[in-house]
Amino acid sequence: MYGLRVALAQMNPTVGDLQGNLDKILHFIGRAKEVAADIVVFPEIAITGYPPEDLLLKPKFTADSAKIVSKIEKSVGDFGVVVGFVRKQGDLLFNSAAFITSKSTKTTCDKTMLPNYGVFDEKRYFSEGKPCPVFEFKGARIGINICEDIWHKDGPCTQQLKKGKADLIININASPYHSGKFSDRLKILKSRAKEGKAFIVYVNMVGGQDELIFDGGSVVVDKKGKIVARGPQFEEDLIIVDLPLNPKKAGVVGLKPPIKKVEARDLRQEEEVYKALTLAVRDYVGKNGFEKVVIGLSGGIDSGLTACIAADALGSENVNCVFMPSEFTSDR
Numbered sequence: 654m655y656g657l658r659v660a661l662a663q664m665n666p667t668v669g670d671l672q673g674n675l676d677k678i679l680h681f682i683g684r685a686k687e688v689a690a691d692i693v694v695f696p697e698i699a700i701t702g703y704p705p706e707d708l709l710l711k712p713k714f715t716a717d718s719a720k721i722v723s724k725i726e727k728s729v730g731d732f733g734v735v736v737g738f739v740r741k742q743g744d745l746l747f748n749s750a751a752f753i754t755s756k757s758t759k760t761t762c763d764k765t766m767l768p769n770y771g772v773f774d775e776k777r778y779f780s781e782g783k784p785c786p787v788f789e790f791k792g793a794r795i796g797i798n799i800c801e802d803i804w805h806k807d808g809p810c811t812q813q814l815k816k817g818k819a820d821l822i823i824n825i826n827a828s829p830y831h832s833g834k835f836s837d838r839l840k841i842l843k844s845r846a847k848e849g850k851a852f853i854v855y856v857n858m859v860g861g862q863d864e865l866i867f868d869g870g871s872v873v874v875d876k877k878g879k880i881v882a883r884g885p886q887f888e889e890d891l892i893i894v895d896l897p898l899n900p901k902k903a904g905v906v907g908l909k910p911p912i913k914k915v916e917a918r919d920l921r922q923e924e925e926v927y928k929a930l931t932l933a934v935r936d937y938v939g940k941n942g943f944e945k946v947v948i949g950l951s952g953g954i955d956s957g958l959t960a961c962i963a964a965d966a967l968g969s970e971n972v973n974c975v976f977m978p979s980e981f982t983s984d985r
Contacts, residue, residue, distance in 0.1 A: 657793050657821070660690035661871045661892040663884045665860035667940050668702035669714075675700070675721050678736065682728055684891050691791055692733040696825050696858035696867075697764075697800050698748060700738045703827035703858060704865075709778045715741050722751055722758065729753045733790055735797060737825050745780040750797050750825055752788070760788055764799035765809045772829055772865060784809035787817030793898045794819050800826045803855075804841060814849030820898050822849070826857040830868035830929055832922060835886065838870070843878035850876045852896050859889055861936030866929050870917075885917040887928040927962070935966040950976045952983050 662681040666674040678695060685693035697703055700721045701714075708714045718739050725736060733754045740749035740761060748764040763782020767775040787796045796813030803810040803824045813819045822845070828838065838855070846853045852875055859869035871884040873894050882894035920928065938946060946963050950956045963972045 656895055656897040657791060658689060658691045658893065658895050659854055659873070660685035660688065660693040661854065661856045661873070661882070661884060661894070662693055662695045662699075663856065663859050663869045663871045663888075663890045663892065664696055664699055665867075665889050665936070666696075666699050666702040666858065667860075668705055668862055669708055670702065671700065671717055671721055674702060675724060678725060679728055681891055682725075682734060685893075686732070688893050690732060690893065692735065692823075694823055694825060694854060694856045695734070695736040696856055697750075697827040698737040698739060699825075699858070700736065702862065703867075704774070704862070705739070706774070706778070709739065709746055715739055715746065722753075725751075726753050726756050726758060729756055731755060735823055735825060737799065737827075746778055747782050748775065748779045748799060749782070750785075750799055752790075752795075752797060754790070760785070760797070762797040762799065764802060766801040766805050768801045784812050787813050787819045793821050795821045795823060797823045797825070800824070800828060803845060803853075810845055811849070814845070814851055819849070820851050821896065822846075822851055822853045824853065824855050826855065827867060828857050830866045832926055835868070835870045839872065839874075839880075842872065842874050846874045846876060847878040852876060852881075852898065854894075859887060859932075861933040862940070863937070866933045868929065880916060883916045886920060886925065887932045930962050931966045934962055938967060945971045945973060947973045947975060950974050952976070952978065 664677055682693055701718050722738050735750055735752055737750050740747040750762045751758045752760040762785030765782050765784055767779055767781055769776040785797050787794050796817055796819035798809045802808050810822055842853050842855055854873050856871045857869050858867040860867050868886045869884055870886045871892055872880060873882040875881050882892055884890045884892040948960050960974055
């Protein structure tokens with residue numbers, strides 16, 4: 654197959670752990686090299702973790718995060734890497750994506766549509782950027798945008814498809830989970846792909862961060878809005894997909910052994926919610942440096958289910974249950 658081999662790095666970063674996040678990024682880059690990927694794509698501000706919040710008010714933190722980009726550049730040869738980072742220009746901060754190839758950053762794209770509703774507070778920290786121009790890489794015309802930029806009908810994604818005539822849109826995300834959200838995202842992605850007659854690569858973060866859960870569910874849709882690859886929910890993964898962007902143009906990328914189609918199964922609603930809760934507990938405990946939890950059991954279903962979630966998340970050996978019966982406790 655002639656086209657572009659894309660690796661979607663569905664990564665679970667930790668807010669503030671710059672070195673740990675860099676190690677994960679380099680690990681995924683190494684795996685992408687092994688399968689001869691042409692581009693490997695990481696989530697929104699994967700370097701700092703999301704949301705970094707008031708860490709962004711510390712000049713040393715933003716300076717150190719910028720140095721991580723330089724370290725990633727050293728590991729990138731003739732393939733491409735798209736990674737989310739915090740870009741500083743003067744006194745302004747931007748939620749940005751770097752396109753790195755041949756050991757340097759060739760293009761930076763700033764998030765244009767800053768969400769400031771629900772759990773989002775981006776206007777407190779970031780400035781609005783300008784839509785990123787479409788660029789060419791290995792014969793493909795690529796437009797990069799960030800999370801919210803693809804949801805607005807007349808936003809940067811639409812401009813890249815109409816004015817830039819992109820045949821591939823890469824959208825990087827830190828999109829928090831709520832029940833049923835995957836299907837909501839998919840409707841919009843399919844609509845954008847069919848309207849623009851382009852492939853869309855949607856890469857989402859995975860993991861728990863305080864009160865937020867990121868479910869992953871990274872997906873690739875083709876020009877007809879059909880799913881051609883889909884990652885699992887609630888777990889890290891590297892999803893590999895071959896995109897026939899210009900099958901009539903031989904030599905865009907060398908002929909490679911085909912990659913088996915990757916498509917995760919749909920989760921039942923109860924299973925989806927249970928996986929979300931288990932991941933949230935595991936990451937809250939682990940990312941905060943705790944080792945064990947204590948649960949007070951009443952004998953009712955609420956504390957029983959809580960104990961079950963904790964045991965599945967942490968291992969039963971790390972869950973200490975204290976049974977506290979009273980005259981109202983069931984004999985069972």
